[in-house]
Amino acid sequence: MSQPRAGHAPVRPRAPVIRRAAGSRAVALGVCASEPSHEAGAAAVARRLALPLLTSGTDPRHCTRLDALLCLDGDDLSLRQTGRRAPGPVRVDFGAAAMRHRRAGGHNELLGRAVGVGKKTPLVVLDATAGLGRDACVLADLGCRVTLCEREPVIAELLQAGLTAAARRGDPWLDALLSRMRFYPGDARSPRVHSDPAADVIYLDPMFEPRDKYAAVKKDMALLQRLLENSPVQSDAGQLLDWALQQPVARVVVKRPIRALSLGERTPSHSIAGRAVRYDVHVLRSLN
Ligand SMILES: C[S@@+](CC[C@H](N)C(=O)[O-])C[C@H]1O[C@@H](n2cnc3c(N)ncnc32)[C@H](O)[C@@H]1O
Structure with missing residues (x-):
């Protein structure tokens, strides 16, 4: 970390x-x-x-x-x-009940299958769109070594604060999780990220397109969505996928709203669908 x-x-x-x-x-x-x-x-x-x-x-x-x-x-x-009717705060709390609850959820299993947990140990995943670190936490909990990248400075600050706070809690589960996570604030395509152990899988969870009717945004997340829409770095998720597909990894996994088109309209090798989201898996070579 x-x-x-x-x-x-x-x-x-x-x-x-x-x-x-x-x-x-x-x-x-x-x-x-x-x-x-x-x-x-x-x-x-x-x-x-x-x-x-x-x-x-x-x-x-x-x-x-x-x-x-x-x-x-x-x-x-x-x-x-701000304001009297504001929704609840947004923070990164790896020790929160909601974070621990994800361990038991179906989300966990689908994401694990999509990246190929069990096919190689340890599986190294580059989470190129780390956001608030929730998916990275699931992946680390599944035993993956995860490199997290987040380029939006405010979100990166929240994520770094969450990692620092988790390290200070003295909780063995969190310590094990953190030992498998490494955070780079900045763009995932930066060369310094790639000096890390070579990734087997690149995972992308780009912000769902604004006004995407399939992507209901929770009230507390609407502010983050606005922040990202107003970020100096505009959405370039299609280019990020193009870049990921050119890396020497075994697969690229993209999280999508269940009924959305595949990212960049690139047809995945297969998809793993849940109720609200689906994971599009681009297989480039075997994982083992
Ligand atoms: C939908 S959020 C990801 C949520 C995350 N999966 C989670 O579980 O909390 C997408 C994030 O990707 C970040 N992002 C997009 N492109 C990026 C890039 N090229 N490098 C690093 N971060 C990127 C955005 O700033 C945004 O915070």
């Missing part, structure tokens, strides 16, 4: 940073600490993301000039939409 980043130089408040894409409403973000003792950590987050630092203890429900706040409370970093 990568190490937490340090550095606590003071950050002066700046004008809100707006992430904007043509035709879609911008997302204005800020950072705040829950209390003054966490302010140095919040300042470091603000500096890394070039976001304004708000007064410690700012209540997101009463903040009107920004759309969302990254709130730091000790080890816990969460993204909270």
Whole structure:
């Protein structure tokens, strides 16, 4: 797992940073600490993301000039939409019941079959679109060695915070999981990612296309979707698949909404379908 980043130089408040894409409403973000003792950590987050630092203890429900706040409370970093009727916070908590629950879910089994768990040990998976690390957690729990890449800076910050917090919990299950995970903030196609043990499988879970009628977005995830739509790096999932298919891996697996077309309209070798999602498997060679 990568190490937490340090550095606590003071950050002066700046004008809100707006992430904007043509035709879609911008997302204005800020950072705040829950209390003054966490302010140095919040300042470091603000500096890394070039976001304004708000007064410690700012209540997101009463903040009107920004759309969302990254709130730091000790080890816990969460993204909270502002306003009174905001949905719950978004955070990466590998120890959460929901994360552990995925172990028993059908999701686990389908994803495991799609990447080829059991065909090679250890199976090395490059999760090129790590997001909040939920699928990577399932893969690591299934025994895979997982390299996680996330290029959206705010999401990468949430993921790094989640990994750091998990490492501090002293939970043997989490420790085993973390020993199989390695995180690279940045684009999965960056050459430094590929000095890692060679991947057997590349896994892609690109953000479902905006307004895709098959991709219902949960309320708390809608903010992340907006963030990604407004990211300076626009959706290039088709190109990411083209790149993945040229890598020396045995298979490329793409998660899709159940009734969506295959990504880039490239026909997979086969698909493994669940109720809401399907995994399109492009087999390039045998895994064993
Ligand atoms: C739908 S989310 C993935 C969710 C993830 N599977 C999970 O379980 O939490 C897609 C993510 O892929 C990231 N992404 C897209 N293209 C990328 C690339 N080339 N390199 C790294 N991250 C990328 C986006 O920033 C976004 O956070």
